[in-house]
Amino acid sequence: MASPRRSGRQPLADRMYEVLLGQFTDGRWSAGEPVNIGALSRELDVSQTPLREALARLEHTGLVRREALKGYRVAPLLTEFELIKLMDARLVLEPALAYEAARRTTPEFLEEVLESVDDLARAATSPDTEVFSAYWTIDERFHLLIAAQADNPFLEKAYRSLGGQVQRFRFFAKLGSARGAPGLAAEEHRAVYEALAAGEADEAAARMRRHIENAKQRVLEDRKSVEAAELPAAH
Incomplete structure (x- = not known):
């Protein structure tokens, strides 16, 4: 499988947004689970910058939340x-x-x-x-x-x-x-x-x-x- 670095002309942050959204959709993440950006960076072979940009976009969808001094966490289940x-x-x-x-x-x-x-x-x-x-x-x-x-x-x-x-x-x-x-x-x-x-x-x-x-x-x-x-x- 090609590395995300070689995914064509699509901006890397956009590509990472799609990758993370796909992981949420296929059940990779659980509600309330912390998002380890460092581990994701190593897994996907990308720097942390496009991952942070992608997570900021996901925050606007409501799928993840950013907690002060703690980083990102998957949103909790709906009440x-x-x-x-x-x-x-x-x-x-x-x-x-x-x-x-x-x-x-x-x-x-x-x-x-x-x-x-x-x-x-x-x-x-x-x-x-x-x-x-x-x-x-x-x-x-x-x-x-x-x-x-x-x-x-x-x-x-x-x-x-x-x-x-x-x-x-x-x-x-x-x-x-x-x-x-x-x-x-x-x-x-x-x-x-x-x-x-x-x-x-x-x-x-x-x-x-x-x-x-x-x-x-x-x-x-x-x-x-x-x-x-x-x-x-x-x-």
């Missing part, structure tokens, strides 16, 4: 209040994005969405842990495709501004979800795609709303299960 409010924000934005995207479909857009739907279904049921770790990246691709196709830069920017917080949501989802939950999400993505392909804007919005509501319910149930498991046994 129940934050989970609810994040999903409520998605419930405002994403049905509107799906509605607008359904009114502007193109063959190329539908092909890309269908590809993401099929990829998600395979990842959700794959016994290969590396394939399953890509699940959240594929999930994000589906939602970003729809946001871009809505052709409303203000709505799209509003959705993208939630990106780091959605990643924090996925951190928690990975802790508690059984394999069945990703499979359900994949089915919901396919239902949204079918409405998009049919050009049914109202139905696309309704199915996206159901998907987000179901995801909200699943992660809240996961949270309760994890908390219950962490309680000390009664004597």
Whole structure:
């Protein structure tokens, strides 16, 4: 594998941002874990400067936090209040994005969405842990495709501004979800795609709303299960 130093003309800090974001997505980091810049520098064979620049960008997404005299740390899990409010924000934005995207479909857009739907279904049921770790990246691709196709830069920017917080949501989802939950999400993505392909804007919005509501319910149930498991046994 080529060293990050030889990754073409892309600025090194941008490359490191993508590398670190990929590590968060594939489960390399845990919520609350300290980020050892020196160890990362040695692992990735880069100086600490582009890593610090990349971490500063990640801080703006909400994925990492900088603590005085301590350096960077992966953001903690969302609280129940934050989970609810994040999903409520998605419930405002994403049905509107799906509605607008359904009114502007193109063959190329539908092909890309269908590809993401099929990829998600395979990842959700794959016994290969590396394939399953890509699940959240594929999930994000589906939602970003729809946001871009809505052709409303203000709505799209509003959705993208939630990106780091959605990643924090996925951190928690990975802790508690059984394999069945990703499979359900994949089915919901396919239902949204079918409405998009049919050009049914109202139905696309309704199915996206159901998907987000179901995801909200699943992660809240996961949270309760994890908390219950962490309680000390009664004597």
